[in-house]
Amino acid sequence: MKRCGWVKLSDKIYVAYHDEEWGKPLHSERALFELFCLETQAAGLSWLTVLKKREGYRNAFAHFVLEKVARFGEMDVARILEEGLVIKSRPKIEAIIYNARLFETIIKEFGSIDSYFWRYVEGKPIVNAIADYKTAPCTSNISDAITKDLKKRGFKFVGSTTIYAFMQACGMVNDHEDSCGCK
Structure with a gap:
């Protein structure tokens, strides 16, 4: 099967992620909560670095059960840093917890995280024509709008590039190359 040019074929984790998850x-x-958290961790790093630590993040953050993560405190931050299962960045670890609390507010307002994000694309993926991944957009008017709203709400480690990557990953945007078997 032909895959997008960004996939490192020598890395089984990356191939599986591309084939089974990305853009679906x-x-x-x-x-969605897990993916959002992981995308914020990737700021300044490669996605593969975060992807390889995904199980560590799941273990450190109660398998991303929102209600549990929102109740984490300083002892949990210290534990996570000490365990070393995730990228050792106190601000990024604290951001996951802080953002979890803000998602509780979003759920009260919109009913779900799913409803909040997918309303920006009217519930269906945007399919872009992508001849070569190097020409794919890194942001859009929609990622700009989501970022603006999230920042207004106080979310941390969110920028338009991070949000666009989240949109691609969760299938709000399908940016598989046109020749990719996953398109």
């Missing part, structure tokens, strides 16, 4: 519409609350 995601609506599970827990999975």
Whole structure:
């Protein structure tokens, strides 16, 4: 099968992620929360670095059960830093917890994380024509709008590039190359 040019074929984790997850519409609350958290961790790093630590993040953050993560405190931050299962950045670890609390507010307002994000694309993926991944957009008017709203709400480690990557990953945007078997 032909794959997008960004996939490192020598890395089984990356190939599996591309083939089985990236760009597929995601609506599970827990999975969306996890993906959002992981995307914020990737700021300044490669996605593969974060992806390889995904199990560590799941273990450190109660398998991304929002209600549990929102109740984490300083002892949990210290534990996570000490365990070393995730990228050792106190601000990024604290951001996951802080953002979890803000998602509780979003759920009260919109009913779900899914409803909040997917309303920006009217519930269906945007399919872009991408001849070569190097020409794919890194942001959009929609990622700009989501970022603006999230920042207004106080979310941390969110920028338009991070949000666009989240949109691609959860299938709000399908940016597989036109020749990719996953398109």
